[in-house]
Amino acid sequence: MLLVYENKDKGISAEWKKTVHMPPHLHEAIEVVYVTNGNIALGVGMELYNMDEGDFAIVFPNVIHHYQVFDEKENKAIFLYIDPAVLSGFLKELQIYSPKNPVLKKENVHPDVVHAIKFLMQNPECTPILAQAYAQIILAYVFTEIPMIDKKSLGSNDLIYNSVEYIAKNFRDEISLEKMAFDLGISKYVLSRMFAKTFHCNFSKYLNGVRLNYAVGALENTQDTITNICLECGFESQRTFNRVFKERYKITPREYRKRLEIGL
The missing domain is CATH 2.60.120.10 (Jelly Rolls)
Structure with a gap:
């Protein structure tokens, strides 16, 4: 999830x-x-x-x-x-x-x-x-x-809710499991177990998934360059962005946009 x-x-x-x-x-x-x-x-x-x-x-x-x-x-x-x-x-x-x-x-x-x-x-x-x-x-x-x-007042002390909110607000920045745990005031081991149990993935995969969801929206709805989209999403380099994108969608961001342009 x-x-x-x-x-x-x-x-x-x-x-x-x-x-x-x-x-x-x-x-x-x-x-x-x-x-x-x-x-x-x-x-x-x-x-x-x-x-x-x-x-x-x-x-x-x-x-x-x-x-x-x-x-x-x-x-x-x-x-x-x-x-x-x-x-x-x-x-x-x-x-x-x-x-x-x-x-x-x-x-x-x-x-x-x-x-x-x-x-x-x-x-x-x-x-x-x-x-x-x-x-x-x-x-x-x-x-x-x-x-x-x-x-x-819609917030909660629930760890899952707070984790969802934290990543939603900070995914564009350079964040780590350690930094997120510190900011939320919990152990990084507790946070790591929460990701594994609740989202069935580790912190990095979850974070990259959020960034990719945003990237796809930008590819579909803007004319921004792929380099700018990559940086806006929080990826450290276009090489990493391309690799993670291809792992999920089996094509590169450039190929994804090209398919949109020709209506595939």
């Missing part, structure tokens, strides 16, 4: 897809979820919230969350990813606060919110001004209907 740091910070994007288990992840986008079929469970912090058809949820930027699916029947949801820059008037609130309960049940979801979500899903080529207007409708109802709490 790897933490994913997703590069979802480019305007507004939408996906309507079958829901599956998703590991703990975070990103700089606002994530909106609207269940259209079946049910899913959204985990935020240490809480797990059940969502049924017609329910709505929102996750603010840089909040660790995950999804679980317990039902074998078809479960589908619309996922919207909104760059906070699109909602500049709310930037301060988005940085400080998070919904106390991120889920609104179907009976409490205003029809205007449903309409806005479906419009953004069905009209990906609409003008930026129109997209921004619909995004503001969604957020206005969120701040009206959902009590807010300080993001810091």
Whole structure:
């Protein structure tokens, strides 16, 4: 189970897809979820919230969350990813606060919110001004209907949670098992055993997995050079980046980008 740091910070994007288990992840986008079929469970912090058809949820930027699916029947949801820059008037609130309960049940979801979500899903080529207007409708109802709490209160003394959060915030820097253990105030041997037992890999493999997830997002969504992406992800050299990337994807980052360009 790897933490994913997703590069979802480019305007507004939408996906309507079958829901599956998703590991703990975070990103700089606002994530909106609207269940259209079946049910899913959204985990935020240490809480797990059940969502049924017609329910709505929102996750603010840089909040660790995950999804679980317990039902074998078809479960589908619309996922919207909104760059906070699109909602500049709310930037301060988005940085400080998070919904106390991120889920609104179907009976409490205003029809205007449903309409806005479906419009953004069905009209990906609409003008930026129109997209921004619909995004503001969604957020206005969120701040009206959902009590807010300080993001810091979502933290936990749980070692797994703290480890996920620590690597998510520091993977771009030069970090080691020893430094992470020191910063978290625990023994490096305890931390090493946690990685082996919980994530079924060692610290280095976990860290490289987080960096690769970010790198793939950059390769897919930016025109940045591979060298810059390598350094931005925290790899010490492009040679190491290429080796680790090829171990997972069986091709080099350059070949990966080329396949994207030709639509493979």
